Amino acid sequence: MHELGIVFHIVKAVEETALENKAKKVGRVVLQIGEVSTIIPSYLEDCFKWKCSKSELMDGCDLVIETIPAVTFCEDCKETYKTVEHGKICPYCGSGNTYLVQGNEHLIKEIEVV
Numbered sequence: 730m731h732e733l734g735i736v737f738h739i740v741k742a743v744e745e746t747a748l749e750n751k752a753k754k755v756g757r758v759v760l761q762i763g764e765v766s767t768i769i770p771s772y773l774e775d776c777f778k779w780k781c782s783k784s785e786l787m788d789g790c791d792l793v794i795e796t797i798p799a800v801t802f803c804e805d806c807k808e809t810y811k812t813v814e815h816g817k818i819c820p821y822c823g824s825g826n827t828y829l830v831q832g833n834e835h836l837i838k839e840i841e842v843v
């Protein structure tokens with residue numbers, strides 16, 4: 730359950746931001762999760778709800794999850810392409826000399842306070 734660790738990390742960051750802004754309640758958090766990250770959104774939601782119920786600041790907070798599309802870059806032909814469709818092999822030149830540009834990350838995009 731590595732989602733739980735991520736949730737702890739996210740909730741901590743949100744709480745810190747809320748306190749800095751002297752907010753009394755957080756109403757909504759928008760998270761972006763990479764398409765090829767290992768996070769399972771439904772697990773993440775469950776963990777998030779549980780964690781929020783323990784926090785006065787975040788009790789009843791809504792969680793919105795947005796997906797960041799995974800993009801891979803080819804070093805040989807300098808093209809980018811969709812990782813999920815083509816994997817590690819470049820669809821333009823057939824090279825395996827590629828790396829993931831985005832899609833493996835998770836970040837807090839927005840925090841809405843009440």
Ligand SMILES: [Zn+2]
Pocket residue numbers: 803804805806807808819820821822823824
């Ligand atoms: Zn290529």
